[in-house]
Each structure stands twice: as C-alpha cells, then as structure tokens.
C-alpha cells in the first residue's frame with residue numbers, strides 16, 4: 223500500500239490515511255493463546271473486515287459511536303484515528319471461557335444483568351484482569367470513564383445480541399476495545415467472530431473457540447463465512 227504503516231498487530235495492519243483517519247487492513251492470520259498458536263486462513267481477513275463493518279454500522283444506526291467510516295477495499299476499513307486504550311472490555315451474557323476457570327461459575331450459567339470485565343492488553347502477562355483502581359493507577363481510564371464504557375457495553379450488547387438472535391443464534395460474550403477521540407472514548411478495533419462467542423441453541427460453536435479447540439482450519443473458515451452470510455440477511 224502507498225500509505226505509511228503505523229503499526230501491526232496479530233490480525234491487522236494500521237496505515238496512516240490522513241490526519242484524522244487510519245486504514246485497518248485485516249490479515250488472514252488466526253491466533254490463539256496470546257499469539258502462541260498462529261495459522262493462516264485464506265480470505266479470513268475479508269470476512270472479518272466485512273463482519274466488523276456490518277456490526278459497526280448497526281451500532282452507529284442506534285446512535286453508538288464507533289471509529290467506522292467506510293471500506294477502502296474488501297479487507298481494509300477506513301476508521302477514525304484513535305488513541306487506543308490498551309484494555310479489552312468484555313461483556314458476558316452466558317458463562318464460558320476464562321470466567322468458568324477463574325470463578326466458581328458453571329459453563330452456560332446466565333448473567334442477567336450481564337457481567338462487564340476489563341483486561342489489560344498484555345500478551346506476556348496473559349491479559350490480567352483490571353478493576354477501577356488498577357485502571358486509574360495505570361492511567362488507562364478514570365473511574366468515570368470506566369463507568370461510561372460499561373454503559374456503552376450494555377447498549378452495544380442490546381444491538382449485537384438482538385442481531386445474533388435474529389440469526390437464530392446466541393451471543394455468549396463479546397470484547398470491545400476503546401480509543402480516545404478528543405476527550406471522548408469511542409469503540410475502535412473490530413467486532414468479529416475473533417472477538418465474540420456465538421453458538422446455536424444445540425451448542426454448535428461458530429466463533430474462534432473452534433480454532434482454540436483445534437478444529438480443522440476449513441471448519442473455522444466455513445463457519446466464519448456462514449456467519450457473515452447469515453448476518454447479511456438480518457442487518
């Protein structure tokens with residue numbers, strides 16, 4: 223690309239588009255275990271870019287601010303340039319994943335209201351959980367900002383959960399990352415099957431847990447593609 227590369231993570235490259243915007247190019251890599259496991263799935267980047275775009279547009283329609291501006295090409299998003307906060311914010315509707323290992327909570331238990339958690343993006347430390355005190359001390363966000371972020375998570379959940387339900391599926395949990403634009407914190411990064419857990423009512427898994435659990439890459443690929451096709455029909 224003719225743009226200056228600003229950085230690169232495990233699944234996306236970031237380029238400078240103009241003063242206020244970046245390009246996020248979604249790669250075909252799939253990773254798990256804080257980057258310990260890495261593979262390539264052809265066109266996974268295209269699918270995740272398009273899935274993210276549909277979810278971001280749906281949030282914007284409901285008045286929830288995101289970095290999404292438009293698509294530059296099939297795997298590259300034009301986004302508002304944010305000063306990213308290295309925190310992963312997780313909302314859980316149903317228990318699975320790390321929470322059932324950490325706490326005496328059983329797989330599939332329902333959280334009503336949902337549980338919101340904060341984790342430091344730090345692969346070497348395996349993304350430790352944060353509370354308001356940690357985030358203030360580490361100058362990540364103030365308590366007031368953290369409370370605002372929690373409200374955005376709950377509003378975003380209503381939209382995302384609603385869409386997933388219309389697809390006949392169940393949204394177990396999802397992760398968002400936020401960044402600063404002036405003095406506001408808005409949703410950045412991506413919203414895809416890499417960052418949410420979705421199953422059907424019989425327990426069939428659609429998301430990156432397929433890869434985490436060692437399913438063949440073709441199974442992961444076809445699940446991501448099927449999810450995008452079904453999402454297109456409900457947005």
Ligand SMILES: Nc1ncnc2c1ncn2[C@@H]1O[C@H](COP(=O)(O)OP(=O)(O)OP(=O)(O)O)[C@@H](O)[C@H]1O
Pocket residue numbers: 229230231232233234235236244246289301302303304305306343401410411412
């Ligand atoms: N709107 C945005 N403006 C600027 N940077 C962004 C924006 N949205 C996402 N990013 C950044 O893009 C980078 C690449 O994303 P990717 O998901 O590949 O990173 P990662 O592997 O999760 O890890 P890391 O954030 O540690 O690089 C991330 O650093 C992310 O914070």
Ligand SMILES: [Mg+2]
Pocket residue numbers: 231232233
């Ligand atoms: Mg990432």
